[in-house]
Amino acid sequence: MTVGRYQTKVSYMTPDPVSRFRRFSRAVTSEVGALDQSFLGRGRPLGTARVLNAIGQGRTEVAAIRDYLGLDSGLMSRLLRGLEAEGLVTTGPHPEDARARVAALTPDGEAEFAAYEALSDQRAADTLARHPRPEALLAAMDLVASALGRDRITLEERDPRDETSRYCLQEYYAELARRFDTGFDPQLSRDPEATDMIAPRGAFLVAFSDGLPLGCVGLKGSGGPVAEIKRLWIAPSARGLGLSKRLMAEIEARAKPLGITTLRLDTNSALPEAVALYRGLGWTEIDRFNDDPYPDHFFEKHL
Amino acid sequence: MTVGRYQTKVSYMTPDPVSRFRRFSRAVTSEVGALDQSFLGRGRPLGTARVLNAIGQGRTEVAAIRDYLGLDSGLMSRLLRGLEAEGLVTTGPHPEDARARVAALTPDGEAEFAAYEALSDQRAADTLARHPRPEALLAAMDLVASALGRDRITLEERDPRDETSRYCLQEYYAELARRFDTGFDPQLSRDPEATDMIAPRGAFLVAFSDGLPLGCVGLKGSGGPVAEIKRLWIAPSARGLGLSKRLMAEIEARAKPLGITTLRLDTNSALPEAVALYRGLGWTEIDRFNDDPYPDHFFEKHL
DNA sequence: GCTATTGCCTGACTTTTGTCAGGGAAATTC
DNA sequence: GAATTTCCCTGACAAAAGTCAGGCAATAGC
Numbered sequence: 001m002t003v004g005r006y007q008t009k010v011s012y013m014t015p016d017p018v019s020r021f022r023r024f025s026r027a028v029t030s031e032v033g034a035l036d037q038s039f040l041g042r043g044r045p046l047g048t049a050r051v052l053n054a055i056g057q058g059r060t061e062v063a064a065i066r067d068y069l070g071l072d073s074g075l076m077s078r079l080l081r082g083l084e085a086e087g088l089v090t091t092g093p094h095p096e097d098a099r100a101r102v103a104a105l106t107p108d109g110e111a112e113f114a115a116y117e118a119l120s121d122q123r124a125a126d127t128l129a130r131h132p133r134p135e136a137l138l139a140a141m142d143l144v145a146s147a148l149g150r151d152r153i154t155l156e157e158r159d160p161r162d163e164t165s166r167y168c169l170q171e172y173y174a175e176l177a178r179r180f181d182t183g184f185d186p187q188l189s190r191d192p193e194a195t196d197m198i199a200p201r202g203a204f205l206v207a208f209s210d211g212l213p214l215g216c217v218g219l220k221g222s223g224g225p226v227a228e229i230k231r232l233w234i235a236p237s238a239r240g241l242g243l244s245k246r247l248m249a250e251i252e253a254r255a256k257p258l259g260i261t262t263l264r265l266d267t268n269s270a271l272p273e274a275v276a277l278y279r280g281l282g283w284t285e286i287d288r289f290n291d292d293p294y295p296d297h298f299f300e301k302h303l
Numbered sequence: 304m305t306v307g308r309y310q311t312k313v314s315y316m317t318p319d320p321v322s323r324f325r326r327f328s329r330a331v332t333s334e335v336g337a338l339d340q341s342f343l344g345r346g347r348p349l350g351t352a353r354v355l356n357a358i359g360q361g362r363t364e365v366a367a368i369r370d371y372l373g374l375d376s377g378l379m380s381r382l383l384r385g386l387e388a389e390g391l392v393t394t395g396p397h398p399e400d401a402r403a404r405v406a407a408l409t410p411d412g413e414a415e416f417a418a419y420e421a422l423s424d425q426r427a428a429d430t431l432a433r434h435p436r437p438e439a440l441l442a443a444m445d446l447v448a449s450a451l452g453r454d455r456i457t458l459e460e461r462d463p464r465d466e467t468s469r470y471c472l473q474e475y476y477a478e479l480a481r482r483f484d485t486g487f488d489p490q491l492s493r494d495p496e497a498t499d500m501i502a503p504r505g506a507f508l509v510a511f512s513d514g515l516p517l518g519c520v521g522l523k524g525s526g527g528p529v530a531e532i533k534r535l536w537i538a539p540s541a542r543g544l545g546l547s548k549r550l551m552a553e554i555e556a557r558a559k560p561l562g563i564t565t566l567r568l569d570t571n572s573a574l575p576e577a578v579a580l581y582r583g584l585g586w587t588e589i590d591r592f593n594d595d596p597y598p599d600h601f602f603e604k605h606l
Numbered sequence: 607g608c609t610a611t612t613g614c615c616t617g618a619c620t621t622t623t624g625t626c627a628g629g630g631a632a633a634t635t636c
Numbered sequence: 637g638a639a640t641t642t643c644c645c646t647g648a649c650a651a652a653a654g655t656c657a658g659g660c661a662a663t664a665g666c
Contacts (some may be wrong), residue, residue: 015515015516017428017431017437017441018424018427018428018431019514019515020441020444020445020448020515021427021428021430021431021441021444022423022424022427023444023445023448023512023513023514023515024444024445024447024448025334025335025423025427026448026513027447027448027449027451027452027513028331028335028447028448028451029335030451031328031451032328032331032332032335045651045652045653046652046653047652047653048652062613062614063613063614071653071654072653072654072655072656073613073614073615074614074615074616074617074654074655074656075653075654075655076614077614077615077616078615078616081615093662094613097612097613097662097663098661098662098663099612099613099614099661099662099663100612100613100614100662101613101614120325120328121321121325124321124324124325124328125320125321125324127324127451128320128321128324131450131453132543132544132545133450133543133544134320136446136450136543137446137447137450138320138323138324139443140442140443140444140446140447140450141323141324141326141327141443141447142323142326142327143439143440143443144327144330144331144440144443144444144447145323145326145327145329145330145331146330147434147436147439147440147443148330148331148333148334148430149330150434209326210326210329210330211322211326212318212322212323212326213318239436240435240436240439241435241436242435348621348622348623349622349623350622350623351622365643365644366643366644374623374624375623375624375625375626376643376644376645377624377625377626377644377645377646377647378623378624378625379644380644380645380646381645381646384645396632397643400632400633400642400643401631401632401633401643402631402632402633402642402643402644403632403642403643403644404643404644404645
């Protein structure tokens with residue numbers, strides 16, 4: 001969409017992409033490096049602190065931690081022994097393969113991990129507070145984080161009534177209100193019954209990148225062979241990453257096992273990228289099939 | 304949720320600023336960390352490579368390098384001797400204080416530094432190439448880099464005809480063309496003679512952040528006590544950082560020694576932030592003082 | 607069953623990094 | 637011109653990080 005409308009002009013010395021990227025790297029190195037230094041300040045060497053943090057983040061398999069931190073098996077073993085000796089970590093055999101081991105934090109370890117987290121949070125809050133335009137900065141940071149973490153975006157089926165889903169839906173409504181000349185009132189558009197978007201009638205998917213919800217899509221079933229796609233939303237910071245295609249493919253895949261053979265959806269010409277998306281994904285335009293006041297384009301796809 | 308083989312704890316709350324900041328940190332850590340790893344891959348330990356890089360970046364004074372890298376004096380000394388033994392660096396007494404020492408790269412050192420730079424460039428180019436929307440990503444990166452590097456933005460007096468100045472002016476014209484309903488043709492607006500914006504008649508300032516030009520402003524003198532402020536431009540990625548105020552303050556400070564006592568400027572109501580800026584800086588609105596077709600607001604300030 | 611492989615641990619290293627107490631030469635102070 | 641300070645070097649350590657070759661127990665393959 002229209003997030004950054006830079007144009008590469010053939011003008012004199014337009015700063016080139018690589019040097020802009022490297023300037024970015026230099027700028028964040030000190031900030032992020034400072035965050036990493038929060039590992040210090042608690043009297044523990046970096047390696048040990050990194051292992052503690054990896055476990056605190058929920059990584060339990062020793063092999064996975066070693067892989068994540070790029071550590072040698074011997075070194076890893078010693079660091080773990082050290083943490084065990086400190087009473088911060090316990091290890092035991094992996095339940096499914098007794099050769100492998102899993103690690104977990106003790107209550108003391110949890111407290112220590114929380115202390116590291118608090119340090120990092122504090123540092124982040126300080127940096128943000130020092131800044132005159134935190135919202136613009138955060139929006140740009142979201143975009144960078146989504147882009148760099150693109151390969152780690154995961155799709156999850158969620159209850160459309162839970163907190164995260166409601167956040168996505170609210171953002172979706174707000175976007176429509178901005179884009180439609182007439183505004184948008186969710187009351188006027190028949191809101192799908194939540195149970196229609198939960199198995200076995202339907203589904204609701206949310207896309208997550210490192211815990212942040214970046215998009216959603218709903219499948220509103222009726223129990224019969226015809227269902228509707230609803231509420232496709234992508235966060236501004238994640239547009240252009242192919243996420244809508246991924247969400248659509250996944251929701252179609254989830255429709256089949258529910259006995260659904262025909263999908264329909266409606267959309268609005270004020271959302272040209274959506275119309276283009278559906279066309280590109282092999283949907284065919286059909287006549288109006290409801291009396292919702294907002295949509296003016298209607299599509300169908302047979303599975 | 305399961306990411307690959309590990310379990311990852313994530314919070315599904317509505318995103319708050321600190322967690323967004325920290326998500327950004329995590330996302331760039333791997334990327335930037337990878338850039339740092341380019342230090343490796345050439346068979347040299349990190350410390351040595353960092354010193355070589357600091358010298359390559361133009362830091363010559365040993366004390367400055369030590370300070371920049373946060374190294375102990377003893378360790379620094381040893382790292383330098385190692386680089387000297389490799390034939391990559393020479394050191395000598397500081398010309399102004401023979402107690403201090405300065406370091407410089409030998410031709411071999413230059414080659415080695417260039418090799419490190421090429422590695423980093425390559426890595427940056429690869430990441431960009433992998434991305435579907437590099438321009439949006441770069442725009443966001445510029446914004447983040449400008450924001451985080453805000454305290455390191457410097458103002459420099461430049462010839463308005465040099466490459467960097469012409470880049471700023473072109474961006475300025477392009478911005479006007481976007482903002483004015485009628486478009487903007489630089490030909491129609493009397494372009495100041497470049498010599499009017501060079502001492503002793505005037506001045507031209509460019510704001511740099513880590514080598515990237517982020518803004519400019521011109522002082523167009525006539526030899527007499529009245530001069531005009533022209534061409535105030537701030538890059539989109541640097542807006543909201545107080546840079547325009549800094550540029551205006553600096554150009555006013557440079558006007559005084561040139562014998563200038565009255566400053567004038569014209570602007571357009573299509574640029575409301577500019578109009579607000581001048582009002583806030585103590586300029587008073589006056590009658591039209593030229594027949595330029597574009598401006599509709601005119602200001603004056605006595606120094 | 608027997609053999610090979612996997613996953614982790616241990617011991618015995620080396621390299622790298624960090625620390626600290628002098629010491630010599632140049633500069634500064636008085 | 638002597639005393640003091642500054643800047644760096646060196647030596648002597650110590651801690652941390654990284655490497656590598658076995659070794660043991662659990663698993664997989666046959």
